[in-house]
Amino acid sequence: MVHVMNDSFGQFIHDKRLQLLETDKSFSLRQVAQRIGIQPSYLSKIERGEQTHLSEQKIVALAKELDEDPDVLLALNGKISEDIRAIIRQRPQLFAQLIRELKNMPDHAVLRLVREVRDGDW
């Protein structure tokens, strides 16, 4: 990662895994690593922040394992889902403008837009 990344990612997934491990022994580092398809040593490094890079595919798999939102885990890792990026690249001016306008809007205001669009009341 070139841009800043405080490693809340490693901390976050470590905590969540331990939490799940309390009631399900299949959430050992080794078993989770195996299920998402990486080496245990690599997941170990990521959890401890010694290594930060993890591909979108593995992050999404991990999100599924840990029952977390993939977009949130991706964000904690400094990434944005490829499908979102593709949508923006289709109409860069339009989306850039909208997103910059929304930068400082409170959550509830943005949510109102989401609802407006979803309910299609226009």
Place this chain on the structure above:
Amino acid sequence: MVHVMNDSFGQFIHDKRLQLLETDKSFSLRQVAQRIGIQPSYLSKIERGEQTHLSEQKIVALAKELDEDPDVLLALNGKISEDIRAIIRQRPQLFAQLIRELKNMPDHAVLRLVREVRDGDW
């Protein structure tokens, strides 16, 4: 670029540069390359699609030179402005949801949202 990238980028900036060159001899490949801070051979390769990679910083400088929208040039190069990415990463769930909802909305509908937000009529 890992994902697909049809090289409209090289074609696009080549065409625009030639257009500007018609009325201003300072838009030679060499001089433009110098002004944006890369080697002429590199710009040459990019214009001909032999090479596609160009950093956000250089693309923004090039957009300024060619009087084009930086977000559009970035998109043609498969990229999204870092400031936009940062905004999304701040509130990933919120923005991911909104953007996915807007994926298939026509431009005028999205523009209506932009205007709503800008005019603050809420």
Place this chain on the structure above:
DNA sequence: CATAACGTGTACCATATACTACACAGTATG
């Protein structure tokens, strides 16, 4: 007509990203 400017070919290069392979010591389990 010398020389300045042009675009391009070849050969490299540094850093970032995303991992693997394997060994090892400690802890739990049948």
Place this chain on the structure above:
DNA sequence: CATACTGTGTAGTATATGGTACACGTTATG
């Protein structure tokens, strides 16, 4: 108490990204 499973350390790797340096032949220009 053997052995299976745990987390971690070390070393190395492939590919992507974003370039540089310099020479070369061609085209303009004073």
